[in-house]
Each structure stands twice: as structure tokens, then as C-alpha cells.
Amino acid sequence: MMKFKNLGYFFREALKSLSRNSLLSIATISTMTICIMLLGAAVLMTINTGNFMNRLESDIEIVAFLDNSLSKSEMSDIKDEIEKLDGVESVAFVSKQEALENVQKKFNDADYDLGKTLGKNPLPDTYTVKAENPKEVAALAQNVKAIPGVYKVNYGQGVVERLFQVTKWVRIISIGFIVLLAMGAVFLIATTIRLAIFARRKEIYLMKLIGSTDWFVRWPFFIEGIMLGLVGAAISVGLLAVGYSALVSSMQTALFFIPLVNQQNILISLYLGLLATGAFLGIMGTFISLNRFLDV
Amino acid sequence: MLVQFYNVSKVYPNGVKALDDISLKIDRGEFIFLMGSSGAGKSTLVKMLFREEVPTRGQIFVASRSVVRMKRSEVPQLRRNMGVVFQDFKLLENKTVTENIAFAMKVVGTKNKEIGPRTAEVIQMVGLKGKEDSFPGQLSGGEQQRVGIARAIANRPLLLIADEPTGNLDLDTAQEIMELLYDINRKGTTVVMATHARELVKTAGKRILTLEAGRVLSDVSGQELL
Numbered sequence: 001m002m003k004f005k006n007l008g009y010f011f012r013e014a015l016k017s018l019s020r021n022s023l024l025s026i027a028t029i030s031t032m033t034i035c036i037m038l039l040g041a042a043v044l045m046t047i048n049t050g051n052f053m054n055r056l057e058s059d060i061e062i063v064a065f066l067d068n069s070l071s072k073s074e075m076s077d078i079k080d081e082i083e084k085l086d087g088v089e090s091v092a093f094v095s096k097q098e099a100l101e102n103v104q105k106k107f108n109d110a111d112y113d114l115g116k117t118l119g120k121n122p123l124p125d126t127y128t129v130k131a132e133n134p135k136e137v138a139a140l141a142q143n144v145k146a147i148p149g150v151y152k153v154n155y156g157q158g159v160v161e162r163l164f165q166v167t168k169w170v171r172i173i174s175i176g177f178i179v180l181l182a183m184g185a186v187f188l189i190a191t192t193i194r195l196a197i198f199a200r201r202k203e204i205y206l207m208k209l210i211g212s213t214d215w216f217v218r219w220p221f222f223i224e225g226i227m228l229g230l231v232g233a234a235i236s237v238g239l240l241a242v243g244y245s246a247l248v249s250s251m252q253t254a255l256f257f258i259p260l261v262n263q264q265n266i267l268i269s270l271y272l273g274l275l276a277t278g279a280f281l282g283i284m285g286t287f288i289s290l291n292r293f294l295d296v
Numbered sequence: 297m298l299v300q301f302y303n304v305s306k307v308y309p310n311g312v313k314a315l316d317d318i319s320l321k322i323d324r325g326e327f328i329f330l331m332g333s334s335g336a337g338k339s340t341l342v343k344m345l346f347r348e349e350v351p352t353r354g355q356i357f358v359a360s361r362s363v364v365r366m367k368r369s370e371v372p373q374l375r376r377n378m379g380v381v382f383q384d385f386k387l388l389e390n391k392t393v394t395e396n397i398a399f400a401m402k403v404v405g406t407k408n409k410e411i412g413p414r415t416a417e418v419i420q421m422v423g424l425k426g427k428e429d430s431f432p433g434q435l436s437g438g439e440q441q442r443v444g445i446a447r448a449i450a451n452r453p454l455l456l457i458a459d460e461p462t463g464n465l466d467l468d469t470a471q472e473i474m475e476l477l478y479d480i481n482r483k484g485t486t487v488v489m490a491t492h493a494r495e496l497v498k499t500a501g502k503r504i505l506t507l508e509a510g511r512v513l514s515d516v517s518g519q520e521l522l
Contacts, residue, residue, distance in 0.1 A: 006405075203388055209346060210375065210447075211371075211374070211403070211404050212403035213372045296348060
């Protein structure tokens with residue numbers, strides 16, 4: 001492994017090679033910048049889609065309609081029974097009056113009295129049940145329905161199942177997309193770095209014949225790869241950060257109903273992650289390209 | 297005994313049989329020519345000494361260690377006992393004479409304070425004083441090969457391997473390079489030199505091993521020649 005006394009030598013060699021092959025260095029940095037930009041954009045998209053999906057999922061609730069003839073104590077017994085079921089997060093009572101007011105609000109017309117038109121309130125008392133895990137809504141709904149006094153449950157049957165299908169596939173596709181992009185990036189970077197190494201194959205061959213270890217040959221190239229990766233990643237992180245914050249602020253006014261993820265801690269860890277990815281891609285690219293030339 | 301080959305054969309993946317049942321011994325301090333036309337197996341034999349190639353069959357020992365069974369991680373140590381001189385010199389064009397030689401010492405982990413004096417010493421030895429800061433492109437072929445030799449002996453190898461070292465040089469320059477190699481040999485380094493320059497070899501009075509189609513055609517000692 002690396003001997004400390006050689007550290008200066010490795011860095012000098014790496015810097016020398018970077019400046020000597022400045023054109024290739026620029027090519028590699030550009031490739032790296034583009035790859036990491038795409039990768040970062042894909043991750044941002046995935047995070048936002050995931051966030052949006054989570055909101056959709058967590059909006060799902062079960063409405064349990066109660067028999068009209070129940071007494072107050074029977075109703076609270078039902079509430080206790082629902083709360084005892086596994087996987088229930090919260091239970092809220094919505095009386096028939098409240099339900100009617102909600103409907104009235106939708107008409108949004110103060111002069112029109114819905115209650116008068118209908119005469120007797122036709123709406124039943126209901127419990128709104130939230131599940132801890134949205135995926136278990138269907139099963140939970142069956143259990144709620146089995147309680148005596150509940151005559152019907154409604155949770156968007158059919159629609160919910162389809163929503164989960166969609167969110168599952170959106171997640172799989174976006175992760176697949178990210179993996180493909182990362183693989184493409186490694187390949188592109190490996191190719192560019194291979195050109196740089198190819199230009200120095202004689203030197204590598206000589207070093208090996210003289211009796212230098214593989215690691216002694218590798219370190220300057222690795223440092224070079226890490227530097228190229230970090231510079232490329234830093235450029236793309238800068239561009240992404242500026243672009244995304246501009247997008248967030250314009251979306252807040254124009255498209256407020258699509259909430260973008262804007263928690264600083266998430267974004268900062270994403271950007272740090274991208275920097276690390278740059279360094280990692282630099283190492284991977286160098287490693288893949290270099291081994292063939294070390295086999296002397 | 298520095299080098300021992302026991303029934304060494306080499307068949308390349310493309311089916312070419314480069315060496316066929318070669319056995320030979322080289323003593324410490326010897327100077328040996330490997331003769332033969334191109335394709336006779338000289339290069340393959342030489343490359344086996346520093347384990348760029350491994351035999352398909354047979355055993356090779358260098359300084360009593362099996363080169364065949366050697367782990368990959370042990371190869372650098374083997375090569376640090378050897379210096380290699382090439383037909384095309386293989387100097388780094390962007391490094392000066394001094395830097396080319398210092399480079400060879402640096403990569404095997406020589407201390408910085410030892411590199412300077414030793415570099416000056418070998419430059420003196422090969423007769424390149426005054427050319428320290430020249431780049432290879434500014435030197436003649438003979439001078440470039442002297443740099444190659446200086447680089448090869450900088451790490452004080454037990455064995456100096458020269459693969460056609462005079463192949464790119466005219467006869468007078470070749471003679472000078474030969475004198476340099478004899479001189480290094482006299483100071484105790486074993487030298488193995490592959491060549492097909494018959495005119496250089498005839499008058500040398502050194503051992504000549506001739507290969508033909510991967511087999512030993514003849515092995516004549518210097519005494520027998522004289």
C-alpha cells in the first residue's frame with residue numbers, strides 16, 4: 001500500500017500528468033460533469049417523484065359509514081374497536097352535521113342552504129380511519145367493515161390498488177435509470193482515462209520491468225482520477241444547485257400544487273453524495289483502464 | 297549458479313511454439329550471448345528471466361528462487377535484481393538523462409539522498425558526463441543506449457539482460473557499447489545478451505548459446521572458442 005514518504009511524489013506525478021495532458025484532462029472533466037449532471041438530475045427527479053408518491057399514498061384514508069340507529073355509547077364502542085385493530089394510525093369522528101357542512105362548503109354559496117333543500121340530513125355519521133401503512137388499507141378496511149354497526153367502508157377501492165402499481169413501477173424505473181446512467185458514466189470515464197494511460201504505457205511498462213509494485217504505478221493515476229472526478233462533480237453540483245433552486249422558486253409561485261423537495265439537509269447530502277460519486281467514478285474508471293497495462 | 301532452466305517449453309496461445317525443452321545454466325559473473333535468427337526463441341527466453349513470460353512447461357530458477365511458482369506480488373523483488381537494456385532504448389522522452397536514471401531508482405524505493413550521488417556515478421561510468429541535462433531526443437543512438445545501460449545498472453543488479461542492445465546502432469558505436477558491457481561484466485555483474493550480430497560475437501571470446509526453432513543448437517564456452 002501507500003508509503004507516506006511517496007505521497008509527495010504521487011501528487012507531483014498526478015499534477016504533472018494532468019497539466020501535460022491538459023486536453024485529455026478537460027475532456028475527462030467534461031464527460032464527468034455531464035454524467036454527474038444527468039445522474040444528479042435523475043436522483044432529484046426520483047426524490048421528487050418519491051415524495052409526491054408518498055403524499056398521494058398518505059392521503060389515502062378509510063371512511064367507515066355507521067348505521068343511523070346507533071346510540072352515542074355504541075358509537076364510541078365502535079371507535080374503541082377500530083382503534084384496537086392492528087395498523088391503525090388515527091380515527092376521527094365526522095358527524096352527519098359536519099359532513100353536510102363539508103358538502104355545503106363545496107357549493108361555496110352562502111345564499112344557498114343545502115340543509116333546507118334536503119329537509120332531513122341524508123348523510124350518515126362516519127369515522128375516518130388512517131392506516132399506519134397505506135399499503136395495508138385494503139386489509140384494514142375489511143376488518144373495519146366486520147365491526148357491527150359499520151354498514152359500509154369506502155377507501156377508493158380499485159383506484160388505490162392501481163395507484164400502488166403505478167408508484168411501484170415509477171420507483172423501479174427511476175432506480176433502473178440511475179443504475180444505467182451510473183454504468184454509462186463509468187464506461188465513458190474509463191474510456192477517457194484509458195486514453196491518458198495509453199499515452200503513458202511505455203512508462204508503465206518500464207516501471208513494471210524495473211520492479212515497481214502495482215500500487216506504486218497506480219497511485220498517481222488514482223490521484224489523477226480522483227482529482228478529475230472531483231472537479232467534474234464540483235462543476236455539475238454547482239450547476240445543479242443553481243438550476244434546482246431557480247426551479248424551486250419558480251415552481252412555488254406558478255405550480256404550487258406540485259411540491260418540490262427543498263429541505264436543505266436532503267439537498268446538501270445529495271450534493272455531497274454526487275461529489276463522492278465523482279471521486280468514486282474517477283477511481284473506478286482508472287482501475288478498469290489501468291489493470292490491463294499493469295499485466296506485465 | 298544464478299540462472300537455471302529445466303526442460304522449459306513455451307507455446308503461445310496462438311499455437312506458436314517459441315521454446316522447446318530448453319535446459320541451461322548460467323553462473324554468477326558469466327557473460328553469455330544468446331544467438332539465433334529472429335523467431336528462434338531468444339526474446340522469449342530473455343522475457344522469462346524477468347517473468348514477462350512464464351513457461352508452459354518446465355522450471356526456471358533465478359538466484360535459487362522459482363520464477364514459475366512465484367506469486368505476482370513477488371515479481372517486483374525479482375526484477376529489482378535485474379537490469380534490462382532494450383534495442384529501442386525505451387527512454388522517457390520528456391525526462392532528462394539524469395531524470396531517466398533517477399526514475400528507475402525512485403520506483404524501487406531508493407532514498408532520495410542516495411539517488412543523486414548514484415546517478416552521477418553511473419553517468420560517469422557510462423561516459424555521459426556533461427550530458428546530464430540533455431533530453432533523449434538531443435542524443436545520438438549510442439548515447440541513448442548508454443543512458444539505457446546506466447539506468448539498468450543504477451540499482452546494482454545481479455543480472456544485466458540486454459535484448460539486441462546494438463540492433464539500432466552502427467558497427468563502431470556497437471563496439472563501444474560492447475566494451476561498456478564487458479566492463480560492467482568485469483566488475484562482477486552477470487550479463488545475458490541476445491543478439492544476431494555475428495561479427496560482434498565472434499571475436500569476444502565469451503560463451504555463445506545458439507537457438508534454432510526453440511531448441512539449443514549449440515552451447516560453446518569462451519575457452520573453446522579461443
